[in-house]
Amino acid sequence: MQLSLTEARLPLRVRLFPNKEWVLLIVIVAEVVVYGITGTNFATLGNAFEITRLSVEIGLLALALTPVIVSGGIDLSIGSMMGLSAVAFGYFWRDAGLPIPVAIVFTLMIGMAGGALNAVFITRFKFPPLIVTLGTLSLYRGIAEGVTGGVQHYSGFPAGFLHLGQGYIGGHVPTQLVVLALVALWSAWSLHRTGAGRALYAIGHSAEGARYAGIPVARRLATVYVLSGAAASLAALVYVAHLGQAKSDAGTGYELMAITAVVLGGASIFGGRGTILGTLLGLFSIVLLQNGLRLTGQPAELSGILVGVLLIGTILVDVFTQHAATRAAPSPTATEQPDVRNSQVAVLSAVILLGALIVAASNWVLVNSLRHDLRGGPSMTAASPGATATHRTLIAMMPKAKGDPYFISAHKGADSAAAALGVDLLWDGPTDLDAAKQNEVVEAWITRGVNAIAVSVENREAISTVLRKARERGIKVVTWDADAEANARDFFVNQATPEGIGNTLTDEAARIMGGSGELAIITASLSAANQNEWITFIKLRLAAKYPRITLVAIQPSDGDRDRAFAETQTVLKVHPKVKVVMAIAAPAVPGAAEAVKQSGRKDVKVTGLSLPNMCRPYIKSGEIESIVLWNTMDLGALTVRVAQALASGELGAGASTLDAGRMGSFQVVGSEVRLGLPFIFNRTNIDRFNF
Amino acid sequence: MSALLSRMSRRHAREAPPTAALGIVLIAMGVVAPSFFSAGNLRDLALNNVAVMIVALGMTLVVLTGEIDISVGSQFAVCSVAAGMLAKAGVPIMLVPVFVLALGVLMGALNGLLIGMLGLPSIIVTLAMMVAWRDTLRWTTDGAWIQDLPANFQWFGMSPEAAQLMIMAVGVALATSGAWALRHLALGRRVYAVGADAEAARLAGIDPRMVKFGVFATTGMLVSIGAMLNAVRFSTVPSNAGIGFELQAVAAVVVGGTAITGGRGTILGTVIGVALLGAIGTALTYVGIGPFWVKAIQGLIILAALGGDALFTRLARRAHLPARAVVAH
Structure with a gap:
């Protein structure tokens, strides 16, 4: 009774944000302000919805992970479970011939079965969740790869199902956002407003104490892991509907992103603390950061560094405000906690200084790129046939993976061609092969409003929808290196079939x-x-x-x-x-x-x-x-030339050749520009090439 | 004699399940594909796994104190690339390891500062470091490999045979000295004490913060040694080295019988764990089973190791031996 009275008198700030999640709110506001000013079309309603669409899969995992972490556990297997569920769904629908709703139910049951296996090991045999789920992380992905042989994938899902991942409700709201909202509301209610949910906090603080208090610890924990398996399956369904393809590599590495969101949201990894609201704030602060970097044209690698600083920064704030609180009001436990020493304050200052330096460096990059835009703008227009006097043509070009040496050399060629043609080149893409990331980048480019998009396609079915959307908005679309569906692009720069x-x-x-x-x-x-x-x-x-x-x-x-x-x-x-x-x-x-x-x-x-x-x-x-x-530098250069010719209207349907200056002229067949035959490099000719 | 045997078996009971599993794999290979035991294959297996093993040694220390370090893969990549860049910049090849070692210790010490001194949770700190180091590397190298290294980069300028011998010798030396130090030095005993009960250790006059700091710094150093030894086996340095190393190392430590909650486990177990997980892929190729099932089998081995551990604990309890007394202390 006493407790509930004091709780009611707590200020709203503490009740809403028990773990100082307001820090994230500040971060989010800062991100919106900075990117709203510097980014192109960042602060628009359309972008707001696109950002949320991209965060749904990770969001679902993070929401399911919150109760797991509150109970003092962890589930690393959710990303792998997405892969297994995606493959299982494809199997149920295509090979077993089940109708979509039945296949969905069966897939969710696979997720629950996987979660149940985790639960058995954790609650029945009392193994540490970290290790159990590390094992099943390997196991579930392994089964998905084993049964498909890595090769097999499923596509051609009916439009009604794809609507779940690609469609809009009421013209603006992405369908899967509704799924995320419903799951978020339900999780918030069940975690914060039901006895079973509150019990998880008790278990997270002390499982033994919770047991003495009459809480069925094993049953509560089992429920949490089964639900997290089911949520992974749900995320897999959204992922498949979003990309239009089910493959064994779905959700690779998603578990770490979900954990990051939860922990950023103020949940304690030791259990007993964490809120759904905090998780959502953590999720959005990461997603906003990535999207903002993209729209301001800053290197996407900064996001990893900034997220790392943010993670450590938030727990540091937490640790030190707690220290301050315990010193202000000494409690019986306070004596056990070591006091803050000068050395620790020094370390804290150093870390904050480091963070500030990194932020400063990123701003320096930003200012520099802006200055480059302003200075380079008018002087180059004379040399560019396609650009208007006020607006340089902006071509966005995407490799399959930025780190791949093959694409690095194509980037070199593209850069020199862009300089020669007097157009601006935006080069961005996934760091490793990742079809979902490719969609995300294209969405950002559509929002930013580039003139032409050139994509080396990782996943045909996955990217075509978003490329068609780009064409509808009047953006010229080129595919290079690997093609999308024919009606999703204007031209394909074909190096070899x-x-x-x-x-x-x-x-x-x-x-x-x-x-x-x-x-x-x-x-x-x-x-x-x-x-x-x-x-x-x-x-x-x-x-x-x-x-x-x-x-x-x-x-x-x-x-x-x-x-x-x-x-x-x-x-x-x-x-x-x-x-x-x-x-x-x-x-x-x-x-x-x-x-x-x-x-x-x-x-x-x-x-x-x-x-x-x-x-x-x-x-x-x-x-x-x-x-x-083939000559990959030429491939990059030719792609930029095709994109520029399309944007300027120089190249249209029915052309039979394309003149590419230094490189000579290229054959155009239908909607394909041919680079020529593959080349064989050997001892006699290798020294003539440098890429 | 029998007393000695029973003491031996009690002392090393935690390593029994992985040792048995490794034994089964090796016996099966002996029957199905004896050529698995050719000198060449064993040498290649050892060389290909020595880097993971050295990293796993550090991970063992970290896990023994009840913490975890998932930034080792990214640290490994940073050290590899640094080694290549230094050599290319004209630093004498014999000085390169010194700088790389210092870099590794620095990165480890940063983890140690945040985790040991400030008491932040290790899984979060090292998660942040893993992402931050990896992206820093991507940003600076832009994914490009370090090529056109001086000719004496590969094998430190020695003959390949001598260098291979040296790499294996360093691996063996690190493992044995680590095992010895953990068992016989006060420093090593402190690692167990902190992992078993940090508060009790503190009351006994051990500073858990210093121990944790030292453990993470040591891990950083071991990672840099592993990266260095791995890098010199080739004539170029790729910028994406060490992806997934953290999971391999943690898996090897756990399969080797070290308790993830800290305080229990040995270096010997970890070495067996590395051998088991490292040999399984090659063994499957020898038997003719496709590579598609390797991941699933490795997952099963981890779960089986847990099962063996639980079984052992139960048996120990039945025999009225407290589980902790049976450990290799």
Whole structure:
């Protein structure tokens, strides 16, 4: 009675934000003000809704994770469960032929079953949640990869289902936002307003104490983990509807983003503290930051650094205000807490100073880029045929992965072409292969209002809807390197068809092998769409033309040079008769070559798809016989030229050639601009190329 | 003799489940694919896993104090790239490890400051560091590899055989000296004391904050050694090294029988854990099972290790031995 009286007298600030979530509110307001002024079309209603659309999947995970963390646990398996659920949903709908609603119910049951497995280990066997879910993180993703063989994916879902992830309600509100809002309201009510929800706080403070107080600890905890599995399945459904495709890699790494949102929102990782409102604030402060960086054209890598500083900053504020509180009103526990020492204050100041420096640095970058825009603007227009006097053409170009050396070289070519043509180039995209991120970036570009968008497509079904939306808004759309659906873009800059690549690679390998023997392939990741398509054509070509060549192994490298190295070593030992190792991911070729070199085997040659600079030493020393590729710098440059010609109206439907200045003229077939045939780099010509 | 055996078995009971699992895998390989045990394969396996093992040594210390460090993968990448950049900038190859080591200790010490001195939760601090270091690296390198390194970068300019021997020797030396120090030095005992009960340790005159600070700084140093030894096996440095290292290291530590709540576990267990998880992928290739199931099998091994641990604890209780007394103390 006494307690409830004092609680009622607490100021609103404390009741609403028990864990100082108001700090986040300040951060959010600051972000809105800064980006509203500096960003293009940041502070618009449309952008507000787009931002929330992108945060739904992570938001659902974060909402489910909040009660888990409040109860003192953690669930790392939710991202993997998304992958498993996506694949399961595709299976139920397509292979088992179930109607969509039934498939949805079954998928949610898979999620609950996965959550139940976690719950059994945690509540029945009393294992630490961190370790249990670390194991199931591996297990669930592994099952998803195992049953699909990494290759299989599901698409072609009916429009009614896709509406869940791509449609609008009432013309403005993204459908999945309603799902998020409903789940948020329900979680807030059940966590803060029901006995079972309040019990979680007691369990988080002290499970043993909660048990003595008559709370069924095991049952409450089990419920929480089952619900978190179900929420992961729900997030997977939204994800599939959003991208139009179900694959085993759905939700990779999402668990860490969800944890970040929850912890930023004031939940204590030790349990007993945390609110749904805080989680939502944490979520939006991260999403706003990423979107704002994009619309102001600052490097997206800053977001990781700033989120890190924000995370540590918020818990520091928390720790120190608590220290202050305990000193002001000494309680029995206060004596056990070490006092704040001068050294600690010094450390705190240093950390704050570091944070301030980073923020200052980011502003410096921002100011510099603005100055560059202002200065570079008028002077260059004379040289640019396409730009109007007041407004330079802005071309936004996206690679599949920014860190990939293949795309880094394309970026170089694109940059020089943009400078020569007098257009502005915006280069942004996912850091690693990530179809959902590609959509996010395109959405930001539409909001920002660029003149042309050029995308190297990671996932055909996933990106086409958003590209069509860009075209509706009058933005010219080009695809390069990998195509989207034909009606989603104006032109496709085609460097080579998957069939052409597969055939060239196979013919080259067969030439080296003399038409017979054993061949091994080192691919990227097992679920990489491009590589799997090439492998299909390689197999077809082998069957049709080279019956005496046997493909003995296909091993993954995950785009990691060291992994390719280790896999090649094993392949060479298990299949000692292998004559050629064909590596079909850029970093895998030098990895495989180093393995051959260190094995001392002179009778094994490496070929594959990679970049000249990376492979040069090995081509010269003889481990790599040849690599197949096109001139990636030219590809980047040609893409910028096509985008610029489209934006200026120079290139339209029905054209048959395109003049690209220094690079010469290119053939246009239908809506495809052809770069030319794949090129074979070997010892004789490698020195003519530098990319 | 039997007394000695029973003492041995009691002392190392926590390592029994992973040792048994490793034994089963090795016996199965001996029957199905004896060529798995060729000298070449064993050498390659050792070299490919030595970096993970060294990182896992640090992770063992961290977990023993009841904390966790998920920033090791990003630290690993920063150290690798730093090694390449320094060598390329003309720093003599024998001085490069000194700088890289200092960088590793600095990064570890930053974790240690925030976690040990300020008492912030380690999972949050290292999560923040993991993201921040990785993105800093992406920002500065723009994803580009460090290429055209001086010729003496690979193998420190030694012959490959000598350098390989040295890399393995460093790995063995670190593991044995770590195991010895944890068991026989006061410093090592403090790690257990803090992990078992920080408050009791404090009352006994140990400063838990200093111990935690030291453990994280040591981990940073070990990470930099691992990164250095791994980098010199090649002639270029990719900028995306060490992705997923944190999970590999934590998994190896846990599979090796170290309690995630702290205070219990050994270096020997961790080494066995690394061997088990590292050998399984290669073993599957030898047997001819596709790579698609590797992740699922590794997940099962982690869960099985937990199951074995629970079974052991239950048996120990039945035998009226308090679980803690059975540990390798």
